[in-house]
Amino acid sequence: MIEPFDDSYFMRKALQEAELAYEKGEVPVGAVIVVDNKIIARGHNLTETLNDVTAHAEMQAITAGANFLGGKYLKDCTLYVTLEPCQMCAGALYWSQISRIVYGARDLERGCINLKTKLHPKTKLEGDVLAEEAGALLKRFFITRRNLN
């Protein structure tokens, strides 16, 4: 049987969110939250648009997901995010007790893995899903921005 709803499928949806950020001149990171193969929340980075360092893709998806579920814990949820979460977002995911986090590209400098941010014992962290696509979009953004300055 073909399974259309695999990790790549949902990471593509997160990449579509990242593209929306890109079009707004934002660092292109996108996220979706999934329960039972259904997307319940979407978010993309809006730190420049909102003048707010807390407006990362994951933070908005966490808030939207909890709003959809009517409770603050993201039980049985998977977050797909195109870039490895930072300390802030991983810290928020800790509080949410989310079941699973799947990231695209690694962030060696500011990501939660190398900075050793504590995740909730209920949370599984996996990565490198469509990492090349996610990384290429970020690279394209930073090259374009450098050429504009």
Place this chain on the structure above:
Amino acid sequence: MIEPFDDSYFMRKALQEAELAYEKGEVPVGAVIVVDNKIIARGHNLTETLNDVTAHAEMQAITAGANFLGGKYLKDCTLYVTLEPCQMCAGALYWSQISRIVYGARDLERGCINLKTKLHPKTKLEGDVLAEEAGALLKRFFITRRNLN
């Protein structure tokens, strides 16, 4: 010369915010952001009211402060918060490049010090200002809640 605007003065303002959280049945943590002896932002924990794990006192103060300043960096700002920031809030403060963080009570289990959350090189972290008052309020909250259950 008497200096009325010392750290205790602003921590009392943060404690007033914590009292507002307490009255709403929220874990009583409050925060204010100060520039040049002026409070530019206030926040108290609203995670239960908003059903949102990201609604910590500091997060709301960071968003409000950036909104007031019209820019996302909290340059020359001091955050006063009644409880040592968690990973999420310290991670947000990292992005904000805030100049100074002053906390009240320590949080040995979930605070940023023992969990080694990285702060921005521009940020100074100080603590134990009115720690007893801040801790007593938290204790009172958890004792009352335990007796209700």
